[in-house]
Amino acid sequence: MTYFKTILGAALATTTLAGTAKAEDLRMSWWGGDSRHEATQAALEVCGEALGHTIKPEFTGWSGHFEKVATQLAGGTEADIMQINWPWLPIFSENGDGFADLRQFADTIDLSQWSDEELEASTRNGALNGLPASVSGRIFFFNKTTFDKAGLPLPTTFDELMAAGPVFAEKLGDNYYPLEGIGLDASLLIQMIVTQQTGKSFINPETNAVQWSAAELQAGIDMYQAMVDNHVIKGWQDRAAQGNIALHENADWTSGQIAGSYQWDTTFFKISDPLAEGQELVPAGLLRVEGAQNDGVYRKPSMVFSISANSPNQQAAAEVLNCLLTQPDGIAAMGSARGVPSSDVAAAQLLENGGIEQIQVDAQDMVMQAVAPAISPYNEDPDVRAGIEDTLELFAYGELDSADASEEILMLVSEALEDK
Amino acid sequence: MGGDSKFLGIAYVSPYIIGLCLFTAFPFLASLYLSFTDYDLLSTPEWVGLDNYERLFTRDRTFSKSLNVTLLYVFMTVPLKLAFALLVAVVLNYKLKAIGFFRTAYYVPSVLGGSIAIAVLWRYIFAEAGLVNMGLTAIGMEPVNWFGDPQNALFTLTLLRCWQFGSAMVIFLAALQSVDKSLYEASSIDGAGKWQQFRYITVPLITPVIFFNLIMQTVQAFQEFNGPYIITNGGPLKSTYLLPLYIYDKAFKSFDMGYASAIAWVLFVIIMVLTLIAFWSSKKWVYYAGDKRS
Numbered sequence: 001m002t003y004f005k006t007i008l009g010a011a012l013a014t015t016t017l018a019g020t021a022k023a024e025d026l027r028m029s030w031w032g033g034d035s036r037h038e039a040t041q042a043a044l045e046v047c048g049e050a051l052g053h054t055i056k057p058e059f060t061g062w063s064g065h066f067e068k069v070a071t072q073l074a075g076g077t078e079a080d081i082m083q084i085n086w087p088w089l090p091i092f093s094e095n096g097d098g099f100a101d102l103r104q105f106a107d108t109i110d111l112s113q114w115s116d117e118e119l120e121a122s123t124r125n126g127a128l129n130g131l132p133a134s135v136s137g138r139i140f141f142f143n144k145t146t147f148d149k150a151g152l153p154l155p156t157t158f159d160e161l162m163a164a165g166p167v168f169a170e171k172l173g174d175n176y177y178p179l180e181g182i183g184l185d186a187s188l189l190i191q192m193i194v195t196q197q198t199g200k201s202f203i204n205p206e207t208n209a210v211q212w213s214a215a216e217l218q219a220g221i222d223m224y225q226a227m228v229d230n231h232v233i234k235g236w237q238d239r240a241a242q243g244n245i246a247l248h249e250n251a252d253w254t255s256g257q258i259a260g261s262y263q264w265d266t267t268f269f270k271i272s273d274p275l276a277e278g279q280e281l282v283p284a285g286l287l288r289v290e291g292a293q294n295d296g297v298y299r300k301p302s303m304v305f306s307i308s309a310n311s312p313n314q315q316a317a318a319e320v321l322n323c324l325l326t327q328p329d330g331i332a333a334m335g336s337a338r339g340v341p342s343s344d345v346a347a348a349q350l351l352e353n354g355g356i357e358q359i360q361v362d363a364q365d366m367v368m369q370a371v372a373p374a375i376s377p378y379n380e381d382p383d384v385r386a387g388i389e390d391t392l393e394l395f396a397y398g399e400l401d402s403a404d405a406s407e408e409i410l411m412l413v414s415e416a417l418e419d420k
Numbered sequence: 421m422g423g424d425s426k427f428l429g430i431a432y433v434s435p436y437i438i439g440l441c442l443f444t445a446f447p448f449l450a451s452l453y454l455s456f457t458d459y460d461l462l463s464t465p466e467w468v469g470l471d472n473y474e475r476l477f478t479r480d481r482t483f484s485k486s487l488n489v490t491l492l493y494v495f496m497t498v499p500l501k502l503a504f505a506l507l508v509a510v511v512l513n514y515k516l517k518a519i520g521f522f523r524t525a526y527y528v529p530s531v532l533g534g535s536i537a538i539a540v541l542w543r544y545i546f547a548e549a550g551l552v553n554m555g556l557t558a559i560g561m562e563p564v565n566w567f568g569d570p571q572n573a574l575f576t577l578t579l580l581r582c583w584q585f586g587s588a589m590v591i592f593l594a595a596l597q598s599v600d601k602s603l604y605e606a607s608s609i610d611g612a613g614k615w616q617q618f619r620y621i622t623v624p625l626i627t628p629v630i631f632f633n634l635i636m637q638t639v640q641a642f643q644e645f646n647g648p649y650i651i652t653n654g655g656p657l658k659s660t661y662l663l664p665l666y667i668y669d670k671a672f673k674s675f676d677m678g679y680a681s682a683i684a685w686v687l688f689v690i691i692m693v694l695t696l697i698a699f700w701s702s703k704k705w706v707y708y709a710g711d712k713r714s
Contacts (some may be wrong), residue, residue, distance in 0.1 A: 067672035074461035091675065092462065240568035241548035244653040251549065382673040397657055
């Protein structure tokens with residue numbers, strides 16, 4: 001019997017080792033800018049070589065990536081490893097079975113590098129659907145060069161920001177604004193204001209119900225309009241005159257005429273790199289409205305790495321993920337292309353080796369230290385977003401007043417959440 | 421024809437037949453089936469009968485808006501583009517110096533026209549501080565908010581479509597060159613001027629080609645996607661939200677593929693009805709060789 005057990009044990013050990021060492025052909029998809037594409041490809045090469053796997057990179061810009069992943073998942077042609085936006089998890093994995101449960105690979109992936117809260121945020125119905133690459137939050141960034149030209153210090157409160165608008169118009173000209181904000185930026189700016197004023201996030205992450213009254217939302221919309229009226233934010237109609245163009249591609253931004261943005265901290269280099277020479281962009285944290293109950297920070301796992309539920313090579317994919325996020329060579333190659341890593345060992349290694357710029361660390365600290373209730377991933381659901389942004393556009397074009405816009409938003413968002 | 425030859429013929433056309441079945445016929449029929457289902461792309465379609473169509477015609481304000489915008493776009497674009505293409509073809513039909521160069525040059529926009537790069541270029545040309553507004557300012561006029569004003573945005577996209585006149589122009593040019601020159605000579609002897617020749621000889625003789633271009637351009641205009649997607653993303657206030665963009669958003673953003681399929685079928689029926697009307701009306705204004713009408 002002992003002899004039989006020894007043989008069986010040896011056979012199992014051999015099988016396990018063979019499984020680990022077997023070379024697999026994998027695919028990994030992500031979105032991002034050039035710096036992220038280069039870093040991720042380099043990291044895949046390093047990890048592929050170390051593990052003996054071949055990993056084909058598939059990368060795009062942000063625009064259209066959601067639709068691409070949706071189509072691939074529908075057709076069962078998705079990559080083995082995918083970078084997924086955290087708010088997409090409930091869309092693609094309503095019951096937790098849309099992606100592989102990474103806890104099944106706890107022997108391969110060192111899950112101790114993430115806090116329980118971080119892992120919980122990416123868990124659906126008990127299944128760990130993704131590993132957070134980093135945490136991201138919205139903070140204000142200001143173009144210090146333009147503020148200096150206007151003779152103003154960077155604003156630290158909403159009142160100071162509000163006062164900067166007329167000064168910009170007077171000293172720099174009508175084409176200069178301290179902040180930009182239409183579409184999603186406007187929506188999240190209003191959400192920050194109302195969260196500060198009410199102490200509640202828009203959608204309750206536990207119940208998926210809207211928590212604000214129409215009057216509370218209206219106060220936020222009115223404050224947004226006050227910023228437009230005070231020459232703080234360029235009006236929606238005037239901003240739309242540029243066409244459907246991203247902030248970092250907008251000439252008004254790169255020249256410093258628009259001198260501020262309420263943006264993800266992880267996008268710092270994406271929006272600062274295109275600035276004209278001599279322009280300095282500075283993270284300024286969150287501005288508080290008078291009587292704020294919290295900082296109103298909109299914070300979430302910025303992107304998670306998931307493994308396809310249909311992948312025949314899940315074990316190999318888990319090995320690659322572990323290498324990218326917890327192993328020294330993978331961490332070094334990935335660098336800070338996705339912001340300050342959530343993986344403890346990765347963050348420590350990059351901080352120690354100067355792999356993260358101090359300005360990224362500062363911005364991340366502002367996000368992490370800010371206080372606010374947790375947000376729901378449904379905040380960025382396409383139907384929820386459309387309900388808010390389409391209505392805000394109607395308001396901005398004078399088709400609705402703020403009271404009707406608030407009622408309309410609550411009605412459309414509640415309707416969209418009913419099906420979730 | 422012997423048995424072997426029959427099989428050879430089938431073998432030759434089989435790649436086309438297989439491609440047609442797999443990539444056209446099957447998706448076509450599948451989308452008809454899906455239009456009667458609730459299908460979120462990630463789970464099995466669920467039969468809902470006519471629910472999607474009922475919702476479309478009774479409760480969906482966005483659909484009505486998008487349909488109106490699409491019809492306006494088609495009715496603005498097609499006549500403008502055909503008229504412009506015919507005008508350029510007539511000019512290029514003259515024996516001018518370096519006419520080969522001009523014909524190629526005028527066709528180039530069509531080669532590039534449908535691409536993303538040209539849509540991006542268009543966005544820069546008509547932007548607030550773009551080329552067009554710079555020109556207007558230079559001649560002392562007020563700049564125009566092309567994309568931000570709902571009254572102008574669709575017109576800007578129409579211009580992009582008209583700018584891609586090359587393929588229609590080449591077909592018109594071929595038709596103009598096939599008109600028998602002796603007809604012009606005979607009419608000149610009878611005292612006809614250039615306009616009369618164009619009106620009473622050229623136009624009637626190229627009506628089959630006008631008809632062909634009309635059908636093709638109408639179908640293509642109904643399917644326009646790149647321009648509004650890249651330049652305005654359907655805005656402002658959905659003033660450029662053409663139906664293909666709405667179908668795309670419903671299918672791939674809202675994951676409502678069943679509903680998106682229903683919209684696609686409504687679009688198909690509209691195109692089909694307009695095409696049938698065009699065919700019916702063609703009996704009254706299209707003249708073919710050997711036609712007995714006087």
